[in-house]
Amino acid sequence: MTAQILDGKAVARQIYDEVANSVIERIARGGTRPKLATVLVGDHPASAKYVELKQRNARHVGIESEDHRLPSTTTTEELLALTRRLNQDDSVSAILIQQPTPKQIDMHRVVFTLDPVKDVDGFHPVNAGLVALGLPGGVEPxxxxxxxxxxxxxxxxxxxxxxxxxxxxxxxxxxxxxxxxxxxxxxxxxxxxxxxxxxxxxxxxxxxxxxxxxxxxxxxxxxxxxxxxxxxxxxxxxxxxxxxxxxxxxxxxxxxxxxxxxxPMTRAMLIKNTYQAEVRRRG
Missing domain, CATH: 3.40.50.720 (NAD(P)-binding Rossmann-like Domain)
Structure with missing residues (x-):
């Protein structure tokens, strides 16, 4: 027996196509365009590459992307301040804070501060709880x-x-x-x-x-x-x-x-979560 391949790249393309069509239909009926805000703390090459790839995936399906780069010396309080600003920014549908962050950052505090609706990764305790209870409305990781x-x-x-x-x-x-x-x-x-x-x-x-x-x-x-x-x-x-x-x-x-x-499936679901965040916010 030789295993058949579970082709994540091919299935991810299906999801991107579905999201792209949903964005087109949303804009055509006068709806808002989703926007993904990405936050990268430090200059780790692999993390920077992942963020750029996610931004490119977003733009490919018609989702706007907004990039925030912070130095590696950023404190938890400084990252919390940016997180709160993005929470309050009505143009931002979803927030991605690329991990890992530098060791001085208390990511538990940062995740707790995220607006659960904008939590594209599904890490906030509200989303984790909804998923654990099998209830609707939670963002699936x-x-x-x-x-x-x-x-x-x-x-x-x-x-x-x-x-x-x-x-x-x-x-x-x-x-x-x-x-x-x-x-x-x-x-x-x-x-x-x-x-x-x-x-x-x-x-x-x-x-x-x-x-x-x-x-x-x-x-x-x-x-x-x-x-x-x-x-x-x-x-x-x-x-x-x-x-x-x-x-x-x-x-x-x-x-x-x-x-x-x-x-590839992880990135595709992040893009789908971004679109769904905008739907939850505005219908």
Whole structure:
């Protein structure tokens, strides 16, 4: 068996096209154009590249982008002041604060200060709570939402299947488990300290690897024919790899490439969240 590719780039293009059409229709009926405000603290090259890519994605679908660059010496209070200004700026639909930020920044305070409606990443406790409770109106975090969209749009059924998420982070693991549960999967949440991890992963029809440990998931740990989503970014010998070991592609039925699988979906969902933020604000 050779796994079929879960093509995040192709599915992301579908989402961009849908958002672009929605923006065109919104403007045609006299509605407002969405705007994404991005904030980058410091000059980390990878972070700067990601921000520029997200801005380009936004402009591609007709969403305005507004860039804010702050020096690496920025204090928490200075970032809070900018966040409050963007909260109050009626032209801004959504706010992205690129992470990681310099170590002196208290991101918990910054996230708590964000207007939950403009919280494009879905990190604010209000949004996290709504997602956890399965209630409408919450902003779903971009990577977990992208994983679910990738599965659904690739024709992989979620309802009733066994889904195992390996990784318990607040950004990916926990919310991914919640979104799969919302769609009626039977979900098991594991992590690197789970005893006999393989006994759990071998039962998974859908396996999400998000532990951040290269080679953690070996081919013997995968159920034949499973859909395997490799979320993690690990750098080994200057090369990006995920959590999967060699040979998983010969066992799985579906598999995300890494890179190129989940990353494009994360950015696409950020753009979709930006559009939806404007809809929530103004209808």
């Amino acid at each position: 971009c990577t977990p939402a992208g994983i679910v969209q990738l599965l659904e749009r690739s024709g992989i059924g979620i309802e009733g299947v066994n889904a195992v998420v390996v990784g318990r982070s607040n950004l990916v693991g926990k919310p991914t488990a919640l979104l799969l549960l919302k769609r009626n999967a039977t979900v098991t949440l594991c992590h690197t300290r789970t005893r006999d991890l393989a006994s759990h992963t071998r039962s998974a029809d859908i396996l999400v690897a998000a532990a951040g440990r290269a080679g953690l998931i070996e081919k013997e740990m995968v159920k034949p024919g499973a859909a395997v989503v490799d979320v993690s970014t690990n750098w080994v010998g200057g090369r990006q790899i995920g959590d999967l070991g060699p040979g998983v592609d010969a066992v799985a039925g579906w598999l995300t490439p890494n890179p190129g699988g989940v990353g």
